[in-house]
Amino acid sequence: MKGPTVRFLGGVREIGGNKILIKDGPDRILFDFGPSFSPRVEEFYVEYLQPRSTSRAKDLLEFDLIPRISGLYAKETLGDGDLPYVAPEVHGIFVSHAHADHAGYLELVDPSIPVHVGEGTRTLLSAIETSTRMKYGDHPWEVFADRKPIRVGGIEVVPFPVDHSIPFAYGFIVRTSEGTIAYTGDFRHHGPRAADTHAFFDAVAAEKVDALLIEGTRAGPDPRRNLSEAGVRSGVDRVLTERPELALACTYPRDIDRLRTLYAAAVAADRELVVSVRTAHLLSQVAPRFPPGEVPVPGRSPGLQVYARKKRVSYLWERPFLGDALPSEEVRRRGRKYLLALDFAHFPELIDLRPPKGSPFIHSMSEPFSEDDVDDRVMHNWLDHFGLQFHQMHASGHASGTELLDIVRAAGARTVYPIHTEHPEAFEKAGPSVRLPELGVAYPLTR
Numbered sequence: 001m002k003g004p005t006v007r008f009l010g011g012v013r014e015i016g017g018n019k020i021l022i023k024d025g026p027d028r029i030l031f032d033f034g035p036s037f038s039p040r041v042e043e044f045y046v047e048y049l050q051p052r053s054t055s056r057a058k059d060l061l062e063f064d065l066i067p068r069i070s071g072l073y074a075k076e077t078l079g080d081g082d083l084p085y086v087a088p089e090v091h092g093i094f095v096s097h098a099h100a101d102h103a104g105y106l107e108l109v110d111p112s113i114p115v116h117v118g119e120g121t122r123t124l125l126s127a128i129e130t131s132t133r134m135k136y137g138d139h140p141w142e143v144f145a146d147r148k149p150i151r152v153g154g155i156e157v158v159p160f161p162v163d164h165s166i167p168f169a170y171g172f173i174v175r176t177s178e179g180t181i182a183y184t185g186d187f188r189h190h191g192p193r194a195a196d197t198h199a200f201f202d203a204v205a206a207e208k209v210d211a212l213l214i215e216g217t218r219a220g221p222d223p224r225r226n227l228s229e230a231g232v233r234s235g236v237d238r239v240l241t242e243r244p245e246l247a248l249a250c251t252y253p254r255d256i257d258r259l260r261t262l263y264a265a266a267v268a269a270d271r272e273l274v275v276s277v278r279t280a281h282l283l284s285q286v287a288p289r290f291p292p293g294e295v296p297v298p299g300r301s302p303g304l305q306v307y308a309r310k311k312r313v314s315y316l317w318e319r320p321f322l323g324d325a326l327p328s329e330e331v332r333r334r335g336r337k338y339l340l341a342l343d344f345a346h347f348p349e350l351i352d353l354r355p356p357k358g359s360p361f362i363h364s365m366s367e368p369f370s371e372d373d374v375d376d377r378v379m380h381n382w383l384d385h386f387g388l389q390f391h392q393m394h395a396s397g398h399a400s401g402t403e404l405l406d407i408v409r410a411a412g413a414r415t416v417y418p419i420h421t422e423h424p425e426a427f428e429k430a431g432p433s434v435r436l437p438e439l440g441v442a443y444p445l446t447r
């Protein structure tokens, strides 16, 4: 094929796992590189059974769980597998945002390939690396600025900020030698940065792109309730004023917007928000990337506390927060003063906290998709055991099915490829420009 092409090496009929390869003459760039949330990987690797850290790519390639492309993977991770190491043939990777399904395989990438990220994403990735077992590898990190074009060979990439459930998320306009592409990353319209999403799609429409690569997490049947971020706030306000006991909440660990919402609601209800040490580390790292005062910081913002989980050892990064951290006894004794944001993995703390029966538990995450979701069953077993009152309050990180169709119609792209969705056919209602992509096929940009 002579002209520029786009290939989908992941994110096809699945949520997450986007891996988009754009080829233009000698230039090749990749957008996003993370594992999918599809059950495919779990056919071979579950919980305790994981690829070896010494040869992760080799172990994933064995079952075709990552794409078999040359000139992308690091020599060490390929080991003596059947995909031989060759020097880099991919000239840059752009990461739309710091969620695992977009960035989680960066560790496998040849350490000489530049990785382009927003400045805030770089901060988030290093905060995650410090405070979890996640590793992204060593790379020449290239930090881009909002709407400022970057050149990789003959290809020009313009990053546009969009609103998503993690801050510093981007969509891109990509200009090749013949034709242009818009790639949305993950986005929504109902969060605090909705104006950014609108500005991106205005730019996409003005560009008259040849191909629109759009995420469709919520396309097709989706019975789950969804609030706006403001809707979550008023729901939490109601619970906090109505209930006199300790209030508990559970959020996604990197959802800074939700943490801000919980903090504001706690302060308004004359309570204090109590977060984990990991959340405390994250907040203190990302706060400088926001306007002053926008993100609460432990030790500086009144009404924000850190919870002291009982642990045998503490890491260096945890230590700044441990001195003033609240032990379970204090949270138990003056429960009505607190809103405690607990991770699912920290549920055993409930055994020490013993919240009074009827204490509210705010589940501020997606409802499970399937009825036999194991984690959901286990969570409800715990809540039932302690007699906690369950409240579902969440604003999704993604646009709704009808919003997606409106965007596609307004964008006027020549061809639309729905990705990051289990229901790409739901986009066909938007008109004949929709083409359901197949995994690994190279689609020419211009015909």
Ligand SMILES: [Zn+2]
Pocket (backbone or CB within 6 Å): 015, 016, 017, 099, 101, 102, 186, 420
């Ligand atoms: Zn995603």
